[in-house]
Amino acid sequence: MGGRVTAQRPDGTGAVNPPPGTPLLQVEDLVIDLPDPQGDVVRVVDGVSFDVPAGTTVGLIGESGSGKTMTALAVIGLLPDRAATGGRLLWRGADLLRPETDWRRVRGHQISMIFQDPLAALNPSLTIGRQVGEILRRAGRPRAEVRRAVIDLLDRAGVPDPERRMGDYPYEFSGGLRQRAMIALALAGNPALLLADEPTTALDVTVQARILRLLRSIQQEGLSMLLVSHDLRVIAHVADQVVVMYAGRVAERGPAAEVLRRPAHPYTRALVASVPAVRTRTALADPLPGTPATPAHRPSGCAFHPRCPLARDRCRAEVPPAREVAPGRWSACHFAEEVLTP
Amino acid sequence: MVAVTRMVVRRLLIGVFVMWGAASVIFVIVRAAPGDPAAVFLGPDADKEQIARLTAALGLDKPLFEQYVRYLGDVLRLDFGESYRLGRPAMEAVFERLPATIDLTLTATAVAVAVGLALGLVAGSRPGGAVDRVVSAVTIALQSFPTFWVGIMLVLTFALGLRLLPSAGVGTPAHLVLPAVTLAFPFTAIVARLTRSSVAEAMREPYVQTARSKGLSERQVLLGHALRNSLIPVVTIVGLQMGALMGGAVIVENVFAWPGLGSLVVDAVANRDYAVVQAVTLLIAGVVMVLNIVADVLYVRLDPRIRTEVAS
Known part of the structure; x- marks a missing residue:
């Protein structure tokens, strides 16, 4: 029923x-x-x-x-x-x-999506961490929790040293890392x-x-x-x-x-x-x-x-x-x- | 941040040369213009000898090159000369009028940025839509009307017709409304058109599609993702235009009898008061230079890619 x-x-x-x-x-x-x-x-x-x-x-x-x-x-x-x-x-x-x-x-x-060109698909003026955590932040999760989740997501997607690199901008990432960040972003909303x-x-x-x-x-x-x-x-x-x-x-x-x-x-x-x-x-x-x-x-x-x-x-x-x-x-x-x- | 400081220092050093150029150009222009300060001051009844005496007292009988060297030397010691008409240091008179012009230009800038950004955002978020076409028509109109005509029309409508606002002079904040709005007209159009094209371009970027794929509303996509990237060119133009606004203020101040730099300099030009014209010019050149540096610093703050380019 x-x-x-x-x-x-x-x-x-x-x-x-x-x-x-x-x-x-x-x-x-x-x-x-x-x-x-x-x-x-x-x-x-x-x-x-x-x-x-x-x-x-x-x-x-x-x-x-x-x-x-x-x-x-x-x-x-x-x-x-x-x-x-x-x-x-x-x-x-x-x-x-x-x-x-x-x-x-x-x-x-x-449903989430990752795109062909990760550099174009990431916002150039926002940090990786901010973009990956956006879905969670907008859902009203507390800051510390979002931060932990972002580190975890980046880690799962194989971004090394996520705590430091979440503060980087997309242009500071290599092509492969950008796609990893994009995948982390897509997985954020579970x-x-x-x-x-x-x-x-x-x-x-x-x-x-x-x-x-x-x-x-x-x-x-x-x-x-x-x-x-x-x-x-x-x-x-x-x-x-x-x-x-x-x-x-x-x-x-x-x-x-x-x-x-x-x-x-x-x-x-x-x-x-x-x-x-x-x-x-x-x-x-x-x-x-x-x-x-x-x-x-x-x-x-x-x-x-x-x-x-x-x-x-x-x-x-x-x-x-x-x-x-x-x-x-x-x-x-x-x-x-x-x-x-x- | 060290990199930004270095950029500012470099720009200030270049600025010194710009100021020198501005000082030289205005020095030549005021002297090339027809009319003799002594003759203007003494009036049509003065005889040749009186005029010659005053000319000598003002130092205007010396060879041009000698006058130029002495002028530059004075400027370097921050002595901007004496206004022969007002009988006191020219820069003192300029600084007395400066606050009124700052009030006017800052208010006009605030109006232009607020209205221009809002119009540009709604138009650019749906390019080709009904709102976009209306905004385009409005901005073309705003930009095409001559400032003096806009001023007179606003006075006729709001001061003489509706009797809502004072037509001229200073005193209350209400006195500021009509001159500031008049001055803001073309500036608003520039900000709106630039914001519109910048936002429309940003909304076509793949990262906007990514933002949508996160489940954001169109508003969140626009304000959270497209706007920030569209602001980069707008900030530069606002910085540059604020300098131009001081030029526009000359006309507006005369229409509304606003006691700022504009009316001072028009008076000074009419009376061949070289020292005041030169002082106003140098001050405006300095303000424009500082505004440009501020715009560049903001530009670097907004675009992380330039931030590292500057550093390297």
Whole structure:
């Protein structure tokens, strides 16, 4: 009984007892329309569905323009003002897209986000400590408690000597430390879901590995994560589930290890093949043929058909629906079975 | 902090040269202007001999270069000369008038900063919105009206029409309202426009998105994150404009018969009272210099990145 009532509270604060087995976040048929500079409305996200179960990390992968970042921004209510949305974003069973959602209670406390460029994402004129502790301070916690919590958060995020460095400004931090501070900031409100938009893209390769390790350790503390990346290796490292996006639609989704080992969509297969192997000289990566389709110029039928080696007439005419092609494996390819069993 | 002190000392040293330049330029300009102080003082009935005697007494018969060297020497000893019309040290007369001008410019600055910041903030928080367009129109108007016309219009409306405020003179705080508002008009527009563009730019920064992702309200995002970074250019402009305000005060003081430096210097120019013109110029140059240094110090306080640049 209480469960039903609380499930209707879109801020999620009361939804402590959602029906058992309900995923933390359910994205159902999400549509995002955005006017381009010419004023034409572009459907940047077109009917995207996937779940983020509690305690799992879902990787959203795709090329730039595939709609992955827009999907993440929609989840935290930070789409541009001009964006129009459709479908449902169920957070603990309550739809975030309804106008009565109190985003101020969701953001930071339920769902938080880290961004690609930590230097730009941190306020240049406030100390790291102040920014990390802001959520707690605004919640009315006493100063000494906030200070202790900030030191603890920075320590958890792997910032060395946090007591001293919390007084530093962002420009005094290295790139890797900034992203660590950003992660500490995102964890301050004790959220249940962390959105990470290309968290390692702007960092040096050696630093990338350390940040990925940090994200994995956070994951083990039971936090759910939606990891947005164009980098297959990052996804392979961290994600349990993977959602492959192409031109604003889901190409395929399923358990990360299986999807990457045995793709059920020609696009995923091409993506995997395009990653160069590090150790061998022989296997040169196959670059994807053609240019990526964008939502503004989405080909008819299956958006991937102009680049697809398996494309037939049907692919040009008919948009393939996402089908469960194997247990837990969903593919939006008319000939998914062919791809799965070559 | 040591670094800031060093910056201030360096700026003061540069300031000495600026003051020298200002002293030299005004020295040349007052003497290049047509009109002879002795002739003006003695009036149309004076004969040539009387004029020559006074000119010699004022030391104006000496070669220009000799006058210049003696003037600089006097200034270095903080002797700013005697006003031949007032019969007392020029700087003494200047300091007597200074408080009235300070009252006027500080009040005008307070009005301009308060109103300008508020207008700029609401306009910049939603660029392109209805409020923004209204504020843009208002600020263009504020900036385009000539000061003397604004002054006269305000007098006609509030003093003669509504009889709410005195039209001229000094005495009560009410006397300060119309001249201060008149002086604040263009300054308000400058502060508002700069704040608007600065806030609008800050609101597009990724750190504002981060602030929103923390669950802050738009107000908290604006005041807690965007405002501080937008203030950096505004502070500099306020510092620079306060100097310009003393120039604007000349006109306003004459419209409202305000007994400040402005009316003193207009009088002095009309009467070729070289010492007073020079003293006022040096004082204003000094004030502008100090204000600029203050603005720079504030700038460094506001932007931590510059703080270390200065230190290194």
